[in-house]
Amino acid sequence: MDSRVIDTFCRYMRLERGCSASSIAKYRSELKRLQVFLQNSGLTHIEETSHIDLRSYLYERAGELSRSTYATVLATLKSFFKFMVNEELIARNPTAKLSFPRKSGHDKLPSFLDQNAQQCLYQYLIGLKRNFTNDRNRSIIFMFLYTGMRTSELCSLLRESVATNAQTIVITRKGGKQQALPLSRELVKLLETYWKPWYGRIKSEAYFCTKQGTPMTPRTVWHLVSRALQQAGIEGVSKQGAHVLRHTFATNLVRQRANLIEIQNLLGHTDVRMTQIYTHVTPESLRSTVNLLEGTMWQEDLPYAE
Template sequence: MDLNDRYLKMFIEYLQIEKNSSHHTTENYEKAILHFKSFMKQQAIEGFAAVSYLLVRHYLTWLHEQSYSRRTVAKKISSLRSFYRFLNREKIVEHNPFALASLPKKGQSIPHFIYEEELAELFHVSDLSTPLGQRNQAILELLYGTGIRVSECCQIQLEDLDFYIETVLIKGKGRKERYVPLGSYAIEALSRYIEEGRKELSEKAGQPAKTLFLNYKGGPLTPRGVRTILNRLIEQTTLTVHISPHVLRHTFATHLLNEGADMRAVQELLGHSHLSSTQIYTHVTKDHLKKIYNNTHPRA
């Protein structure tokens, strides 16, 4: 193992042990650093300590020429800045060449969401007389009723549900846990699925899975599987909208704010670390209010 690989290994261990970062986060950091390491090799730069601000500028120009999106470039530079901050702390490098690198401004995209009228049709397509239909309805009600991420949905275990106090324990990003309330529709759909459909699905597996949602073989359902389910559900409707787990998450937040929910409460429900992540939904609600005003006010 050369020195560069050793330093990278030290940084990954720092993320996992000291920062308690998720596997997904550490994997993204590692990919960004390995990508830059490949660029260093092209430029005949051997060690991380030999990287200068001029090389960083050259790297930014190269990323632009390769047509990377602003969001991707920002993530790479942010990862490398953190990496060099760590190297500087460990006295491996004297300075952080990425400290002065300006991140490209991200385009402020407005989250896509679905109107209540469109959702109504979606909630009536599952065949509730079948195990898979019961499972699909439970997934739909849970994703829209809680706003949780698809990865969080697939990690839920039976023991995480508490129908008595009507909550579910969610294990979010950075291994942070939060309790999210369950609505009456989600409780009804989940109860039916657990008592009937899930029992039938679990019998197909040699060893019953602990996770709440199972695939048709009785094994744990994956995020990709959930996306496939939603695509099939939308195909059974007359709707032309795009739907995904994240769209349901956006819809959850937008509908709450449209009805006057406190932004701090929505932040807590979504599991956002920073309020700025939640504030993007105010753009949607402002558009919603403007549309109502234009359609209803005599002098609009």
């Protein structure tokens, strides 16, 4: 398996498919790992690779991967070999006989903050003293909670893309697609209160930045959100970081009976099935749902047993 083939595929995914640098790095790492495996198996030409060889590779990888990560690895292989067939570099696709793992009924639902946890987080954020770092960090957290954007989308957000007067922002989705999102009145008020007085003093193209004007990094954002959740005393969240806030945004909309297609659009999902994971239920929501039946079937009082 020639390294130049991997380079060609990664270049295609970057230029033609618009994949991010982090995604390209993951593709390259996985394919380099496959390259070593195939070489150790005595396969030097890519056209010699069979579905049995790939099944062996996946079996070796399966022990260290979660179900979702395993599916991601398989998706990478399928994309790579499909590209090879389309470019007529190989005659057949050895991944055609490989299937994705079935979803289990025990698969974990997305981690999100319940209403009590959200109230704790809000009180913690409002109670922080006023300074650059605190005001920026709480503005970032509120942006996640009110828009559901991804960390990469927040870090790439430009000042010129934020129009609080029009209650609109333009973000860059996966694949480089631009999308306008509405801002709620509450979020606009929070941003103008805590962040606008600071960023006007700093020269930067990035909307959220450091004191030196450099854009925020995903790693920094992950740490600041995780630290806020911990200091707010929130327990029982299996995963930290901004994705918990994205899940919370979607869950809140579902609980408010928002249209699933509209939620899909706000989250930037390409398939509504990805959005359906947020229709998880809690005992409270189940009770509220059955209570909707009260008064719908009987117009007069029923006799109660003595």
